[in-house]
Amino acid sequence: MSTYVAYVEVQSDPTLWERIRSRRSRKKGKSIAAAYGVLVAAGVVLAYLLSLAGWLPADPDAMDLGAMNQLPSARHLLGTDFVGRDLLARAMVGTQAFFLPGLLSVGVSLLFGTLFGVLAGFWPERFATPVGLFLQLMESLPKLVLVLLVIALFRPDIYLILLVVGVTNIPSTAELLRAKIATLKRKSYIEAALALGVHPARVIGKHILWLHGRGVLLVQATVGMGEAILIETSLSYLGFGVQEPTPSWGNMVALGKDYFFRGELWVSTAPAIPILLTVLGFYLPGDVLRPIAEERAS
Amino acid sequence: MLRRIGTTVLQEAIRSGGLLLVVTFGMFALLSLAPGDPVSMYVNVQSLSPEEVEAVRHELGLDRSFPVRYGAWLSRIAQGDLGTSLRSGRPVAQDLWETGWRTLFLTGSAMVLTLLFSSVTAYLSATERHPSWASALTASGYALSGVPVYWLGYVVIYVATTRFNVFPVMSGTSTSGTLQWAMFLVPVFVLGLGNGTVSEVTRHLRGHLETVLTEDYIRTARAKGARLWRHLYKDGFVMPLSSLVASKTPYMLGGAVIVEQVFNWPGMGRLAWQAALDRDYPVLLGITLVAALVIRAGHMLKEATQVAVNPQLAS
Numbered sequence: 001m002s003t004y005v006a007y008v009e010v011q012s013d014p015t016l017w018e019r020i021r022s023r024r025s026r027k028k029g030k031s032i033a034a035a036y037g038v039l040v041a042a043g044v045v046l047a048y049l050l051s052l053a054g055w056l057p058a059d060p061d062a063m064d065l066g067a068m069n070q071l072p073s074a075r076h077l078l079g080t081d082f083v084g085r086d087l088l089a090r091a092m093v094g095t096q097a098f099f100l101p102g103l104l105s106v107g108v109s110l111l112f113g114t115l116f117g118v119l120a121g122f123w124p125e126r127f128a129t130p131v132g133l134f135l136q137l138m139e140s141l142p143k144l145v146l147v148l149l150v151i152a153l154f155r156p157d158i159y160l161i162l163l164v165v166g167v168t169n170i171p172s173t174a175e176l177l178r179a180k181i182a183t184l185k186r187k188s189y190i191e192a193a194l195a196l197g198v199h200p201a202r203v204i205g206k207h208i209l210w211l212h213g214r215g216v217l218l219v220q221a222t223v224g225m226g227e228a229i230l231i232e233t234s235l236s237y238l239g240f241g242v243q244e245p246t247p248s249w250g251n252m253v254a255l256g257k258d259y260f261f262r263g264e265l266w267v268s269t270a271p272a273i274p275i276l277l278t279v280l281g282f283y284l285p286g287d288v289l290r291p292i293a294e295e296r297a298s
Numbered sequence: 299m300l301r302r303i304g305t306t307v308l309q310e311a312i313r314s315g316g317l318l319l320v321v322t323f324g325m326f327a328l329l330s331l332a333p334g335d336p337v338s339m340y341v342n343v344q345s346l347s348p349e350e351v352e353a354v355r356h357e358l359g360l361d362r363s364f365p366v367r368y369g370a371w372l373s374r375i376a377q378g379d380l381g382t383s384l385r386s387g388r389p390v391a392q393d394l395w396e397t398g399w400r401t402l403f404l405t406g407s408a409m410v411l412t413l414l415f416s417s418v419t420a421y422l423s424a425t426e427r428h429p430s431w432a433s434a435l436t437a438s439g440y441a442l443s444g445v446p447v448y449w450l451g452y453v454v455i456y457v458a459t460t461r462f463n464v465f466p467v468m469s470g471t472s473t474s475g476t477l478q479w480a481m482f483l484v485p486v487f488v489l490g491l492g493n494g495t496v497s498e499v500t501r502h503l504r505g506h507l508e509t510v511l512t513e514d515y516i517r518t519a520r521a522k523g524a525r526l527w528r529h530l531y532k533d534g535f536v537m538p539l540s541s542l543v544a545s546k547t548p549y550m551l552g553g554a555v556i557v558e559q560v561f562n563w564p565g566m567g568r569l570a571w572q573a574a575l576d577r578d579y580p581v582l583l584g585i586t587l588v589a590a591l592v593i594r595a596g597h598m599l600k601e602a603t604q605v606a607v608n609p610q611l612a613s
Contacts, residue, residue, distance in 0.1 A: 133320075139545070140317055140590045144552030148574040149325070149582045153332040230494065234556055237448050238571060253449055260452045261459065272449035279494075280444035287501055 033284040037222065040281025048095040058086035060093045060247060069264045078270045081252070082259055087270045090247040094271065097236065097248035101159045102228035105166035106221050113173025113220065114213075118204055120174060121181025131178060135171035143168055147231065151240050158241050162228050169227070173220045177213060184208055219286045226282030233275050249275050302612040306605045307598055314594035321590050322375065325583055326368050332579070375587070381580035385573070390584040393569060398588060401565035404485060404558070405550040411490025412499060412546070413539055415439070420503035424511060439496045447492035447553055451560035454488055485561040493553035495546050506538040532607050544600035547593050 050056065057077060064084030072079045078088035120131040143165060150156060150164050184190055184207075193203050209217075235241035236250030244251055249271040256267030346354070355361050359370055374381075380390035419439055423432035442450075458481075510516065510533045519529040551567070558567035566585055573581035605612045 133317075136313075136317055137320055137324075139548065140321060140593050141586065142548040142551040142589050142593070144555050145570055145582075145586055145589050148555070148570050149328070149579070149586050152574045152577045152579045152582045153328055155577070233446060234448075237446070238556065238559060238574075240574060250446075253446060253452075257452065261456060263456075263460070265456070268449060268452055272446050275446045275449075276441070276444040279446075280440065283443065283497070284440065287497060 030288045033288045037281050037285030040278055041222075044095055044099070044278055044281075047092040048099045051092045051096060056086075056089040056092055058089045060085060060089040061245060062086070069259055069267055071266050072270075079266050081255060081267050087252070087267075090252060091249065091271055091274055094247045094249045094252065094274075097158065097242040097246070097250075098162070098229050098232040101162035101232065102225050104159060105162040105169070105228045106224040108163060108166035109169035109173050109224055110217055110221060112167075112170045114177060114209065114217070116170065116174035117177025118181065118209075120178040121185070122200070122204070124178075124182065128178065131171065131174050135175050138168050138171050141168075143231065144234065147235065148240070151235075158232060158235075161235065161241065162232065165228060165231055166224070169220075169224055173217070176216050176220065180213060180216060181208055184212060215289065219289050222282045222289075223286040226279050226286070229275070229282065230279055299606070299609065302609050303602050303605050306601050306612055310594075310598045310601045314598065318587075318590055318594065322372055322587065323368065325586060326371055329579065329583065330364065330367075380584040380587070383573075383581050384578045385576045385581075390580050393581065394566065394584050394588055397564060397566045397569050400563065401551075401554050401558070401567055402592070404489060404563060404565060404567075405547070405554050407483075407486040408489035408493065408553075409543060409546065409550055411486060412493065412496055412550075413542065415491065416496060416499040416503055417535065417539070419500045420507055423500075424504050424507035436497075436500065439500050442491050443494050443497040445492055447488065447494065447556050448560050450492040451485075451488045451557060454484055455561075458484060485557050485563050488561075489550070489553050489557040492557075493549055495549050499542055499546065502542060503535075503538055507534050510534040536607050537604060540600045540603040544593075544596040547596040548589070551589050551592070 062085065064080065067076070067080050067084045068082055070076055070080040070084075076086050076088065078086070078091060081087055081090070116127070116131050116134075119127040146168065147161055147164060150161065154160070156164075190203060190207060193207060194200065232241050233248060233250035233253075236243075236248035237254045239251070239254070242248035242251060244255065252271035253268045253275075256264075256269075256271075260268045352361075359367060362370075378391055380394070382389055383393060386393070415435075416439070419432065419435040422428050423436055426432065507530075510530060513533075516526070516529055520526060554565065555567035555570050557563065558565045559571050562568070566588070570582060570585045573579070573585070
């Protein structure tokens with residue numbers, strides 16, 4: 001005896017459900033975003049190193065009153081500002097305004113965020129409440145207003161300002177790690193490792209932070225750097241961060257303001273472009289990698 | 299139902315009260331760490347003899363211990379006395395009252411615009427009904443979240459002045475003109491789209507919608523031919539939007555500082571900028587406190603909304 005089963009194939013337009021399930025195009029977008037992020041990071045590092053070494057297309061402080069507010073040309077690849085200074089050279093030197101302070105900010109938030117995250121994840125009964133409170137506290141204050149308060153009280157330089165920003169980012173890093181460790185702790189291989197007498201430091205360092213936490217930490221680092229650049233340029237724009245004649249992308253935009261309204265749009269736009277490109281370069285990979293990093297955690 | 303919401307609001311109020319207490323403590327600690335003699339805030343130290351300065355110091359309680367000074371400061375704040383501005387000599391509370399509602403209007407409307415843009419983008423790309431529209435909106439959302447908001451402001455001002463012959467800057471005095479009445483919308487537009495959170499908000503909403511769309515109850519609703527929206531809006535929109543309002547309010551307030559400066563909008567953000575310039579810290583302390591209050595109110599609204607939608611969340 002045999003059973004016959006008839007399959008009828010119906011060809012129709014893909015339904016909503018089929019389209020929702022096929023997300024191939026989004027995967028492609030993820031690798032493009034990651035590649036773009038790497039490109040931007042490499043570009044920033046290159047510009048920073050070149051500006052440190054002094055290998056610039058022109059002297060960033062040399063004025064040329066015969067060539068003011070020029071559009072890009074072969075001589076000035078990004079044009080010139082209102083006293084004829086080369087905008088490309090100034091934009092490259094402008095990376096110095098946020099490079100080391102930004103790294104400091106990211107370093108502080110990662111280091112202490114990891115420390116508190118591990119403490120709260122491993123010993124939740126003792127540390128989870130203070131870390132959670134600290135997180136809610138930081139979420140209750142707008143960063144820019146807090147930074148303005150610190151500026152009014154202490155007149156700090158850009159290193160201290162971005163250090164404060166780094167401190168405000170500690171709890172979000174800690175919370176991400178805590179949540180990750182809370183799920184990992186229930187996994188049998190972590191329990192087994194601990195039961196077999198593997199030193200907790202080794203479990204934390206290798207199995208948790210290195211094998212599972214690096215994605216989260218990488219995302220936090222890129223997003224933190226993007227935020228540091230955003231805050232530095234915004235403050236320099238407002239006149240609190242890096243001061244003229246030292247170039248920052250933010251104060252370069254502010255300097256071009258009067259010319260912008262008179263129709264010479266380029267002077268402000270030239271430094272706005274690197275802000276757009278780098279902020280996107282640091283935010284985009286974080287934006288697309290975060291779901292993956294968080295997914296692996298759960 | 300109402301009781302559950304009430305309980306939640308009460309719990310959140312207690313938590314917020316505790317947090318605000320910690321905020322004030324942190325601010326007072328910062329204040330006392332700041333360089334400079336606080337007595338010079340009140341009197342001209344140079345023109346008085348040391349004995350007179352000491353007398354003023356005693357009168358102000360500045361020679362007492364830290365907890366006593368903090369307690370006195372806190373009780374003054376609780377009575378609504380935020381001190382006087384070092385620059386104008388006016389009470390800080392009065393300044394904040396006059397500028398605060400303008401900033402509330404700016405940030406509130408900008409928030410609505412951000413959520414509107416993100417909701418449309420997220421809905422289109424989650425349902426993939428108009429893929430080309432969805433990708434165009436997603437791409438412009440990404441571009442917008444990287445654009446420096448002040449430069450976006452310049453572009454909008456330039457276009458308005460050259461194309462429409464109006465100047466989109468709030469001046470205290472009212473002006474006549476065909477389009478002038480709509481000028482307050484321009485900063486709202488710039489802050490709403492340029493505050494840097496559009497792409498993140500869109501991604502969050504889209505992820506949420508995609509999960510909800512694969513739920514069984516949505517499939518059942520579709521199978522029986524019901525309107526998708528009716529079954530989608532609670533879990534797909536109300537829940538994520540309420541938590542986004544709470545979590546993005548700080549960014550809106552930060553963005554308002556820049557946008558108000560660009561457009562000369564006479565609000566709290568501009569006041570913060572001016573105060574930082576003048577080292578007018580009583581004003582900045584007041585603004586920080588108000589900002590924290592507004593943000594905690596946003597969290598309270600979120601908790602109340604979410605409990606109203608899903609009573610199981612009430613604890």
